[in-house]
Amino acid sequence: MKVSELYEIPIEEAVEELKARGAKRILLQLPDGLKKFSLRIAELLQYEGFEVVLSAGGCYGGCDVAVNEATAVRADAILHVGHLEFLKIREIPVVYAPLKVVRAPLEELASQIALLLPRGAVLGLVAQLEYVELLPELKRKLQSKGFRTLIAEKPLILGCDVRAAESIANKVDAIVVLGAGEFHALGVQRRVDVKVLLADCERCEVRGLASEVKRREALRWEAISKAKEARRFLVVTSVKLGQFKLGEALKAVKALERIGAKALLAVVDEISVERLYAFTWADAFIIAGCPRLVFDHLEIYGKPVVDVEDVKYIVEEEFGASAEQEGT
């Protein structure tokens, strides 16, 4: 199903898979940005004989599969749109329909890159989910403009996982992130020392991210620094399957208690930083969930919001590494 000039959602393939599994009632789950297509998709599914229930929850990753909602309405399967399989779900069959790119302005993006970097430079190539299959073509276009190129062995980057970029950072002069929107590319630029260029297929624009990373890093360190002054912490995790970092959250609570602070653990279905402000006693919030939650909320309401990974800077000790093993 074509959903814009750039994208399609391969619903027809998903329908075949759902039929093969004998599903009747489907929970249809889409990220907020794709929910506008939910009526068309639901109509197609209904036409094919399925009963459809929509998930109205927020959903910003394959780490967030609406198992509770599906169980509650006794769905036979979940159709999860916009992401790849990230978790093994045992409770219910899950069929994935990631967004696919119909066409992308690769020639134009390659030309823009050629204006920004010297001929002969070695470019490392990674991509967001929807664009991974386009990397060989981008590689050819860049080579024809005189660049040397290296596609990472597993070139997919996620919001919470940019290892693809880290794995090649020391072998290249710059990294090109093929995608759309800054979130993923900023994550890459944060983690590597080499220059990162976002090749943005939606805006048809190539741009560097160093200054935006610098701005956000300053906010991040300001939050960490303010959190060091805090005496009372709320450490929050989510019950969403792939965002349930209970071990890390408990570890953070203990580390904060060791430095004499008061720290309590909280849990919720969907973390929204705004909700946490009902806990008026908290001087600072530690988020043990999707890193995007902190990334998007560094500077609200005057209280510091810090990712659980950064608690080591508050307590000034390394403790994160063994968090998983010591989880409750």
Added chain:
Amino acid sequence: MKVSELYEIPIEEAVEELKARGAKRILLQLPDGLKKFSLRIAELLQYEGFEVVLSAGGCYGGCDVAVNEATAVRADAILHVGHLEFLKIREIPVVYAPLKVVRAPLEELASQIALLLPRGAVLGLVAQLEYVELLPELKRKLQSKGFRTLIAEKPLILGCDVRAAESIANKVDAIVVLGAGEFHALGVQRRVDVKVLLADCERCEVRGLASEVKRREALRWEAISKAKEARRFLVVTSVKLGQFKLGEALKAVKALERIGAKALLAVVDEISVERLYAFTWADAFIIAGCPRLVFDHLEIYGKPVVDVEDVKYIVEEEFGASAEQEGT
């Protein structure tokens, strides 16, 4: 534990009950307005040897017990503060600590009532949860001022259940709702023809609700009227145990389809009307959850939001009565 000049939370009794049940790890759940006391309660529980995890979800009733959160963190029991038992929870022990009134300005409230109503009038008395035990004293004070009084047989009113008031409405000249805040008393005034006075213990003020009910009823009917023009509906229910109105929601979907409209069912953990706006195709939203969700959101963003009970006015047929029986 005293939490203000007016209220206490009987945590000590809850602690005894939790100990008797042998619980070790407690999920502490409070409505947003009481979350500010969560640190003090958690410290008391920790002092008594319990491990505490906070629920960070919204919670506006005994219909909303955080079973999923408690299960996720493997709590042994839930301590649910601020409401009475409303549901039979099988999955996990739940101990309730409803708010208790320490003192209330009953003499002052009775005097204000005497200024508003004629001597000899028959007053029906009902109350919100925290104030039910004060009704006999209010009755005596009103009698001493020359009123006749009738306390409803089961005088407790909830946001979604004002039958106590309905049961006595035709036997009295006015109904006095002892409580705080307008939500419950407005619900009473909506449902009965007789005059309703809110005796507000927090503001120490007695006031009528007819004009506010009129304003909200106008908004309600405007929403229903606009929804009649809508062609595409999103009908939403919540997985929260006591707010899961799947049968009514499905019934509404079918009734809307019978009049030629498109209607899809959606489900979510916590309904917030704002979230639903990602479904841009919907012309109107039908809420099959807590009535408060509609009550508080009648007029936002220009799209009508209608309680599932009012769908009968959109489709112009009675269909609600058998909803439960035909639930999936």
